[in-house]
Amino acid sequence: MNLATDNGMTGAALFDRLGEPGRMRQLAGYDLFHPGLRDALDRIAARSAQRLGAPVSMASVLLDSAQLVIGRHGVPDAGDDLQGIPAEWSLCAHTVLTGRPYLVADGDADPRHAGNPMLALTHLRSYAGVPLTDGSGHVLGAHCVLEAAPRHFTDADLAVLTEGAADIMRVLEGYRVD
Amino acid sequence: MTTPETPGDAYGLSRPTMADARDAMHRVHGHTGRSSWARLLAAAKLTGNETDEPSLLRLLETMTNLDPVSRLCAQALRIRLTSHTHLAAAQLATRSPA
Numbered sequence: 001m002n003l004a005t006d007n008g009m010t011g012a013a014l015f016d017r018l019g020e021p022g023r024m025r026q027l028a029g030y031d032l033f034h035p036g037l038r039d040a041l042d043r044i045a046a047r048s049a050q051r052l053g054a055p056v057s058m059a060s061v062l063l064d065s066a067q068l069v070i071g072r073h074g075v076p077d078a079g080d081d082l083q084g085i086p087a088e089w090s091l092c093a094h095t096v097l098t099g100r101p102y103l104v105a106d107g108d109a110d111p112r113h114a115g116n117p118m119l120a121l122t123h124l125r126s127y128a129g130v131p132l133t134d135g136s137g138h139v140l141g142a143h144c145v146l147e148a149a150p151r152h153f154t155d156a157d158l159a160v161l162t163e164g165a166a167d168i169m170r171v172l173e174g175y176r177v178d
Numbered sequence: 179m180t181t182p183e184t185p186g187d188a189y190g191l192s193r194p195t196m197a198d199a200r201d202a203m204h205r206v207h208g209h210t211g212r213s214s215w216a217r218l219l220a221a222a223k224l225t226g227n228e229t230d231e232p233s234l235l236r237l238l239e240t241m242t243n244l245d246p247v248s249r250l251c252a253q254a255l256r257i258r259l260t261s262h263t264h265l266a267a268a269q270l271a272t273r274s275p276a
């Protein structure tokens with residue numbers, strides 16, 4: 001597999017951290033593929049996008065080697081064919097690994113992300129994400145917005161995202177299967 | 179982020195293999211990784227040494243139905259597989275003469 005990431009670690013080290021068995025068991029405790037869950041999370045993503053004036057918003061979980069998008073707004077729906085991106089290109093992976101809000105004001109000018117194919121191919125440049133943390137303290141994923149232009153996100157923007165993240169976790173709890 | 183391009187890569191992303199699937203199963207199942215991998219191979223009627231795409235797809239299908247953690251592992255590999263397919267097509271298009 002690809003061994004270079006923008007997380008400053010090898011692909012194998014990134015996958016080992018994301019694929020920690022306890023974290024994966026927590027993720028597996030939710031019915032992440034239920035259509036009702038997706039509809040509810042799409043609505044939350046749309047609301048965050050609207051409140052922040054951003055074209056794209058997502059709710060995602062980080063699997064061991066890929067980001068799985070479970071709620072979206074402004075992202076072309078590729079159906080069952082393409083539901084996420086490789087973990088080494090995922091900005092949300094940074095949010096998950098740090099367990100804190102993660103901001104990219106301008107991906108083109110940021111040496112951590114300047115070569116990220118996901119940003120280059122989508123022409124998105126700025127990112128703000130907050131963690132999705134469950135009751136046991138596991139960081140399962142992230143709630144984020146993305147912009148095509150550079151943007152310096154504010155504390156008020158992060159407060160909106162944090163509110164959305166809390167709503168996402170409340171909805172997710174309704175889809176527990178264990 | 180710089181990634182050396184090797185043959186078969188698309189934007190630095192390599193296509194998942196049976197070895198990647200094995201590594202992923204070991205990773206997400208921890209101390210039961212080896213037995214989970216053996217159980218998966220038996221259920222899929224594969225040896226784990228196959229290199230062809232149909233065998234990998236059969237493995238992922240079986241992985242999806244093995245248990246909830248393996249299902250997520252299979253989903254991650256599918257995302258990588260479809261990403262590679264899309265990116266390889268995009269890369270080909272940008273390199274093709276107009």
